[in-house]
Amino acid sequence: MSRALVDLGLCLRAQRERRPVDASTRRLVDVRDDALLLSLVAMPGDMGSMWAFGIGTLTKPVGTVKATGDPRSFDVQRRMLGDLGVALRRHWRTWAKAGACPQVIVASRSALRLIETVVFRWANSSDLDDDQRKAVALLSFVAERGEYAGSRAVVVCTSALADRWAVGVEPDDADLLVSHLDWHGDDGPTLDRYDEPDVGLSDEDESTIVTPLSTLMSKGSASDSASVLTLGLSKPVTKVIDSIAKIRLERIAQAARLLREDPAPPLPGADDLWADDVAEWKWKVSGFDQGYRLGPSSSPKASAVTLARREEALDRWASLRLWGCEIELRRATAEGRVLIGTIADSDLSGVTIETPERTLRIRPGTELAWRDDPRIALEVDALIDRGADGTVVEARWTAGMRVGLPAVGTDVVFCDKPDQPRSYPIDRVRDTPWTHDPDLTPTGAGRSVSADPLADARALRADQ
Amino acid sequence: MSGVDALIAAHDDVVRDALRAVLAGDPAVVIESPPGAGKSYLVELAVSSAVLIAAERAAVATQTNSQAVDIAHRMAVAYPQMPVVLLTRKGMSTPPRLAGLANVRVVDAPADVPGGPAAIVATRAKWSSVDPGGANWEPVDLLVVDEAWQMADFAYAFIAGLAPRHLLVGDPGQIPPVVNADVRRWEDRPDGPHRPAPEALLARHRDAVTLLRLPSSRRLGAETVEMIQPSFYPQLPFGSSRPATRLVATGSPTDPTVDPVLGLATSGEMSLAVLGDGGQVRLLDREMADTIARVVRGALESTSVERGGVTVPLTPDRVAVVTAHVNQTAAVRLALSGVSGVNVDTAERHQGLEADLVVVWHPLSGRVEATRFATEAGRLCVMTSRHRAACVVVAREHVAGVIDAGPVTEGRTLGGSDPSWDGWKANDALWRRLHDGRAVTL
Numbered sequence: 001m002s003r004a005l006v007d008l009g010l011c012l013r014a015q016r017e018r019r020p021v022d023a024s025t026r027r028l029v030d031v032r033d034d035a036l037l038l039s040l041v042a043m044p045g046d047m048g049s050m051w052a053f054g055i056g057t058l059t060k061p062v063g064t065v066k067a068t069g070d071p072r073s074f075d076v077q078r079r080m081l082g083d084l085g086v087a088l089r090r091h092w093r094t095w096a097k098a099g100a101c102p103q104v105i106v107a108s109r110s111a112l113r114l115i116e117t118v119v120f121r122w123a124n125s126s127d128l129d130d131d132q133r134k135a136v137a138l139l140s141f142v143a144e145r146g147e148y149a150g151s152r153a154v155v156v157c158t159s160a161l162a163d164r165w166a167v168g169v170e171p172d173d174a175d176l177l178v179s180h181l182d183w184h185g186d187d188g189p190t191l192d193r194y195d196e197p198d199v200g201l202s203d204e205d206e207s208t209i210v211t212p213l214s215t216l217m218s219k220g221s222a223s224d225s226a227s228v229l230t231l232g233l234s235k236p237v238t239k240v241i242d243s244i245a246k247i248r249l250e251r252i253a254q255a256a257r258l259l260r261e262d263p264a265p266p267l268p269g270a271d272d273l274w275a276d277d278v279a280e281w282k283w284k285v286s287g288f289d290q291g292y293r294l295g296p297s298s299s300p301k302a303s304a305v306t307l308a309r310r311e312e313a314l315d316r317w318a319s320l321r322l323w324g325c326e327i328e329l330r331r332a333t334a335e336g337r338v339l340i341g342t343i344a345d346s347d348l349s350g351v352t353i354e355t356p357e358r359t360l361r362i363r364p365g366t367e368l369a370w371r372d373d374p375r376i377a378l379e380v381d382a383l384i385d386r387g388a389d390g391t392v393v394e395a396r397w398t399a400g401m402r403v404g405l406p407a408v409g410t411d412v413v414f415c416d417k418p419d420q421p422r423s424y425p426i427d428r429v430r431d432t433p434w435t436h437d438p439d440l441t442p443t444g445a446g447r448s449v450s451a452d453p454l455a456d457a458r459a460l461r462a463d464q
Numbered sequence: 465m466s467g468v469d470a471l472i473a474a475h476d477d478v479v480r481d482a483l484r485a486v487l488a489g490d491p492a493v494v495i496e497s498p499p500g501a502g503k504s505y506l507v508e509l510a511v512s513s514a515v516l517i518a519a520e521r522a523a524v525a526t527q528t529n530s531q532a533v534d535i536a537h538r539m540a541v542a543y544p545q546m547p548v549v550l551l552t553r554k555g556m557s558t559p560p561r562l563a564g565l566a567n568v569r570v571v572d573a574p575a576d577v578p579g580g581p582a583a584i585v586a587t588r589a590k591w592s593s594v595d596p597g598g599a600n601w602e603p604v605d606l607l608v609v610d611e612a613w614q615m616a617d618f619a620y621a622f623i624a625g626l627a628p629r630h631l632l633v634g635d636p637g638q639i640p641p642v643v644n645a646d647v648r649r650w651e652d653r654p655d656g657p658h659r660p661a662p663e664a665l666l667a668r669h670r671d672a673v674t675l676l677r678l679p680s681s682r683r684l685g686a687e688t689v690e691m692i693q694p695s696f697y698p699q700l701p702f703g704s705s706r707p708a709t710r711l712v713a714t715g716s717p718t719d720p721t722v723d724p725v726l727g728l729a730t731s732g733e734m735s736l737a738v739l740g741d742g743g744q745v746r747l748l749d750r751e752m753a754d755t756i757a758r759v760v761r762g763a764l765e766s767t768s769v770e771r772g773g774v775t776v777p778l779t780p781d782r783v784a785v786v787t788a789h790v791n792q793t794a795a796v797r798l799a800l801s802g803v804s805g806v807n808v809d810t811a812e813r814h815q816g817l818e819a820d821l822v823v824v825w826h827p828l829s830g831r832v833e834a835t836r837f838a839t840e841a842g843r844l845c846v847m848t849s850r851h852r853a854a855c856v857v858v859a860r861e862h863v864a865g866v867i868d869a870g871p872v873t874e875g876r877t878l879g880g881s882d883p884s885w886d887g888w889k890a891n892d893a894l895w896r897r898l899h900d901g902r903a904v905t906l
Contacts, residue, residue: 445489
């Protein structure tokens with residue numbers, strides 16, 4: 001059994017009960033009062049061109065919305081960015097004053113991809129004004145933090161809803177916010193008039209918008225291959241896209257409210273991940289103030305650090321969820337990562353645990369901590385397969401011997417130790433090693449070597 | 465000189481070149497090694513040369529704790545005159561294997577590592593916590609990375625500053641490093657942080673790297689090399705320098721249904737046993753598990769291993785079963801109840817291990833399409849390159865159809881490599897080679 005089967009079970013339960021069911025026993029995101037709702041709109045296959053943006057807040061979901069019928073000239077795109085920057089001015093001042101980082105709520109992973117594409121297109125541009133740079137800086141921050149597990153700076157609604165509640169969404173629709181909202185029985189905007197799937201603007205709009213666009217196009221020309229631009233329909237198209245952005249903001253607001261009103265207790269221990277959000281924002285603002293480029297660096301060192309930090313965040317988030325959430329524990333158990341059993345024998349040096357489980361990923365050398373008291377830890381020495389009776393695990397105590405070990409006969413749950421120390425301290429690469437600096441070319445020392453270094457090395461061996 | 469002798473001489477020449485490059489002070493030496501080519505031996509030679517001949521400090525980075533203990537033990541035994549330090553995680557007790565060795569010191573803090581020439585062994589995770597500019601740290605001259613293709617470049621970046629010179633040794637055909645975070649941003653970059661460290665280093669600094677390829681395997685026989693080299697190592701031609709080794713029949717199995725499989729296994733190194741599927745495709749397949757267990761039992765009852773003219777019984781500790789999934793491992797273990805000592809585990813756990821007889825649960829058995837995981841070339845390569853004498857691949861008959869349907873098109877990146885296609889191609893090539901002449905239907 002795997003974690004996917006646990007999730008399938010939850011999904012089937014949701015289908016049977018015709019309501020969302022818990023996929024986590026904890027609230028995994030905290031939506032702040034000052035959270036910013038953000039939506040960009042693009043055409044399929046043209047992710048780099050922004051057709052509209054909309055930003056809003058929980059209290060006023062549809063704040064500023066700007067749309068265009070043709071964003072394909074650089075000037076129009078720049079103007080869109082500038083408009084976004086102007087809309088951000090007030091928020092920017094608030095974040096600076098509070099010493100906080102923004103919290104941005106987007107609809108889906110596809111939305112994040114679009115934001116990332118816009119960032120890559122504009123981050124290196126040298127002729128942006130202050131407002132345009134503000135927009136790029138915020139989008140760059142969102143694109144990067146959106147890839148960090150557990151980030152509070154970016155909330156991706158579809159992921160956050162799916163992490164918290166299982167619903168009967170088909171895998172193909174899992175990235176569509178409207179699919180999730182349907183299951184939560186919201187009384188949101190009526191989308192019936194956009195109900196006919198056709199060309200679509202992005203995945204998210206597949207089932208919502210597009211009739212108006214196709215109607216416009218068919219009215220404009222007998223040739224349906226002509227572009228919207230050549231049809232001269234920029235103005236009506238703008239109107240349609242404007243309405244798309246508004247609807248999207250309203251949907252994001254609905255999702256944000258669901259997450260905000262979630263009555264489950266919060267997941268404890270994620271403060272350091274959120275501190276990373278703040279540190280990253282400060283770094284971004286400092287780069288902005290000093291006029292640096294706003295996008296992610298693609299140097300080998302920066303790439304290595306970025307990926308290392310993403311991996312760290314994933315590990316940390318997985319550990320927090322495992323220790324804080326009973327359903328996550330069930331998933332880990334299904335994967336064989338958790339040792340659930342009874343203590344059959346124990347003294348100060350070692351312990352024998354009998355488990356009915358047979359599918360275990362635990363191996364000799366695996367370190368585990370007791371879920372009731374993580375100060376008590378063990379290292380697995382051996383696993384003895386008892387066939388249908390399960391497995392006997394022999395282990396050594398490695399921590400907590402003075403705390404009070406669980407007695408023989410106790411039912412125990414051991415899992416990966418919590419709060420793993422950081423594996424990749426960033427200051428270890430403060431001096432870029434030559435291996436990761438393409439501009440450095442080291443040369444060999446050219447030392448003289450004996451004629452047969454193999455014979456020399458073999459002669460030193462004890463087994464010669 | 466016979467072909468094998470010539471191959472051994474050519475192999476020694478490459479090892480000699482590697483040691484020469486290390487001792488001459490080349491900035492980086494990368495050694496591509498086929499399975500069973502003596503990577504660990506090469507690491508021992510290189511480290512001992514640096515420490516005992518050049519009086520240097522050498523840092524050895526491994527991927528796991530058990531590899532670190534293993535390599536420290538091997539070096540300490542082979543070179544009793546060489547100081548060997550095992551730098552462990554905090555609080556780890558001295559491994560029993562190292563306890564009685566006079567030249568070994570086990571420490572858990574970098575500040576406790578003694579100065580002077582020494583071989584210092586630690587996992588790459590531990591090394592990444594060592595500050596090469598720290599006050600209590602005496603710099604090292606050479607960084608040796610064992611199983612370097614299992615280390616992603618981002619992890620390499622955190623230990624690369626430890627020493628000015630590097631030796632990276634590994635098998636490019638194995639399972640690539642596990643990276644869980646999103647890497648789309650770098651997918652098209654040959655030096656992306658998710659790539660194996662040696663590949664990224666070569667992409668950035670080809671001119672500064674001495675690249676050498678070991679030309680022979682001492683574990684795999686000629687027939688196996690003929691099968692797997694074109695499938696998994698198209699860029700790394702190699703031959704077999706293994707002494708004649710084979711599985712020989714010494715009796716009849718109690719279960720006669722496995723006789724044809726064992727007949728094939730004793731007549732060559734690699735064979736394919738195809739099990740009818742009756743139109744049913746399931747991932748957790750107890751009949752497959754039972755069949756594999758019957759093959760293992762039959763082999764233990766009725767075969768021995770002949771190596772260099774000496775015949776030894778095939779005992780459970782000389783047999784391994786390799787699967788793609790943990791639940792398949794559990795199913796085989798259950799089916800093998802009563803037979804203890806057979807190493808049944810996933811391909812990931814079998815990396816670096818070997819056995820006389822290896823029985824493989826084909827990763828596409830129970831799959832309806834050739835997904836990237838199921839066709840991962842490294843996984844099948846590990847599965848089919850662990851054996852010293854014989855390898856039996858057990859597969860459902862639907863596998864042929866899954867391969868014929870072609871690879872899935874998931875996750876292809878413009879300008880990047882295409883693991884799905886590469887894996888499918890390797891699977892297809894191996895399947896055809898096995899199916900045409902080395903297959904039996906059960």
